[in-house]
Amino acid sequence: MKIGSLKEEKDSRVAFTPESVKKCVLLGINICLEKGYGEHMYNASEYQDAGATFESQKTIINSDILAQVFLPKSDIIKQLSKNQVVVSLMNPFHDKKSLERVAKQGVRALAMEFVPRSTRAQKMDVLSSQASLAGYVAVMMASERLKQVLPMMMTPAGTLSPAKVFIVGAGVAGLQAIATAKRLGARVEAFDTRPAVEEQVKSLGGKFLKIDLGDTGETKDGYAKQLTEEQLSKQRDMMKKACETSDVVITTAQVFGRKAPLIITKDMVSSMKKGTIVVDLAVETGGNVEGVELNKEKDINGVTLIGHPQLAQRVAKHASEMYAANIYHLISEFYDEESKVFNMNLDDEIMASVLTTQDGKIVQKMLLESFSKNKEKGA
Numbered sequence: 001m002k003i004g005s006l007k008e009e010k011d012s013r014v015a016f017t018p019e020s021v022k023k024c025v026l027l028g029i030n031i032c033l034e035k036g037y038g039e040h041m042y043n044a045s046e047y048q049d050a051g052a053t054f055e056s057q058k059t060i061i062n063s064d065i066l067a068q069v070f071l072p073k074s075d076i077i078k079q080l081s082k083n084q085v086v087v088s089l090m091n092p093f094h095d096k097k098s099l100e101r102v103a104k105q106g107v108r109a110l111a112m113e114f115v116p117r118s119t120r121a122q123k124m125d126v127l128s129s130q131a132s133l134a135g136y137v138a139v140m141m142a143s144e145r146l147k148q149v150l151p152m153m154m155t156p157a158g159t160l161s162p163a164k165v166f167i168v169g170a171g172v173a174g175l176q177a178i179a180t181a182k183r184l185g186a187r188v189e190a191f192d193t194r195p196a197v198e199e200q201v202k203s204l205g206g207k208f209l210k211i212d213l214g215d216t217g218e219t220k221d222g223y224a225k226q227l228t229e230e231q232l233s234k235q236r237d238m239m240k241k242a243c244e245t246s247d248v249v250i251t252t253a254q255v256f257g258r259k260a261p262l263i264i265t266k267d268m269v270s271s272m273k274k275g276t277i278v279v280d281l282a283v284e285t286g287g288n289v290e291g292v293e294l295n296k297e298k299d300i301n302g303v304t305l306i307g308h309p310q311l312a313q314r315v316a317k318h319a320s321e322m323y324a325a326n327i328y329h330l331i332s333e334f335y336d337e338e339s340k341v342f343n344m345n346l347d348d349e350i351m352a353s354v355l356t357t358q359d360g361k362i363v364q365k366m367l368l369e370s371f372s373k374n375k376e377k378g379a
Helices: 018-026 044-050 057-061 096-104 126-145 172-183 195-203 229-244 266-270 311-334 349-354 365-377
Strands: 002-005 030-034 053-055 065-070 085-089 108-111 153-155 158-160 164-168 187-191 248-251 277-280 297-300 303-306 355-358
Touching (some): 018 030, 126 303, 164 172, 164 229, 187 229, 229 266
Parallel strands (some): 002 065, 030 053
Antiparallel strands (some): 153 158
C-alpha cells in the first residue's frame, strides 16, 4: 500500500514527519512525498533515512491514500480516482463546495474533524491536539503585543503588578491558555458555561468566574451547548466587568458544526482599558468578538483585536508532530499488516464517523443534518 502527501498550499504544517514515516514503513507501508516536502523544518535526508521516497506530483496523486493537512486545491481534486482515500482536515461545515468536488470524483474522504471524542480515538483527535497549541500561541501572541510584562516584578523603582488575563472557554485551548498565562506569572481568570470545568481551571491556578445561567451543561461529545439569547445577555453583563479590568482577553468558545457564539460585544470592547489585547480563537467560525476580522489585527480606540486563524501552525514543528501522530494512529488502527490493506470497516464507530464522502456523495450524518438545517433556514 502506498500513501502519498503533497506540499501544503497555505499551511506550514505537514501530515508526515520523519518519525511518523518511520513508523508507517515499519508496518510495511510505502510513503511517497513531493520534492521539497517539509523543507522548512526537516532535511530531505531525514525523510529518506526514515524510508520515504520523493516522487513526482502525478505519482503522489495516484497513491492509494493521500494524506494532507487540508484538502488540496481543485485542480488536484480533479485528478483523484474513484475509491481513492483522502485523509485530511476538510473544514466540512464551511466548505461544502470542496467536499462536493471530492464526492464527484468518487473519492472516499476521511475528515479528521469527525474523529469521535472517545477514549479509544483520543490518540487520533486532531482538533484537541491542535487546539492545545493554539491556546499556547494565543497567550504568547498577546504577550508580544502587550505594553507591559505578565509577571509581578520587584524592581529598584518599585513593584510591577502582574497582568490580568481573562480567558473565555475552558476547553482544550482555554485550559492550555490558562496554564501558559499562569506559568508566565499572570493573574488568570476564566469563564465557561459548563460548571463542571471549574475544578480544572482551579487546578491550573486560575480563578473561575461564576455566572448563574441556569441549565447549560455539555453535549455527549464534550462540547459546550449553545446558549439561549437570554443566557448570553446575562453572561455578557457579568463578563463586561471582568473585561474592564483585564489586560488580555482570549476567547475560545465554539460550538462544533455551528457559528461561534458572539460573546464580547462592541460595548464591552469600548469599556476595556487602552492597551488591552484581545485574541479571538473562534474567528474562523464567525468569532466570539464583535468587530474582529479574519486575518487582521485591528485597533479600536487603543484596544487591539486579533483575528488570526489556525494559530497552531505558528508552532509548525510541534503542530506537525502532533498532527502526523494523529494521522499515523488512524492509519495503523485500520491497516491490516498481513493483507497490506487499509480496512474501512464501517461497523467501527471511528471509521463510521470520519467517512465523509463515498460513492459520489456526502455521507457523514452530522454534516448532512447541518446542511439540511441550513437549507431550511435559507442559509
